[in-house]
Amino acid sequence: MLLSKKITKSGSVTLPRSMRQETGIHPGVPVDIETRDDGTVTIRKRVMSCFHCGSVESVVKVSGIEICRNCAEKIWEAFNGKQ
Numbered sequence: 322m323l324l325s326k327k328i329t330k331s332g333s334v335t336l337p338r339s340m341r342q343e344t345g346i347h348p349g350v351p352v353d354i355e356t357r358d359d360g361t362v363t364i365r366k367r368v369m370s371c372f373h374c375g376s377v378e379s380v381v382k383v384s385g386i387e388i389c390r391n392c393a394e395k396i397w398e399a400f401n402g403k404q
Contacts, residue, residue: 322340336364346364346366352367353365353367372386373388374391374392376391376392381393
């Protein structure tokens with residue numbers, strides 16, 4: 322779907338409801354905004370990734386930090402002397 326929108330004076334742009342519904346980008350959902358060398362801007366729904374290793378598999382947020390199961394297990398083992 323291609324739409325043309327104007328940027329407001331404050332630098333905002335509103336995503337049309339149909340696009341938000343189609344992509345699952347609802348109010349409060351975090352998004353990643355990326356610029357590229359060719360001048361394009363990409364907006365996509367944020368995918369959680371592990372703060373330590375970058376994995377996107379089995380990631381949860383603990384005390385504001387996203388961590389995967391594997392890294393959490395390594396930390397648990399370090400605190401329990403099973404290195």
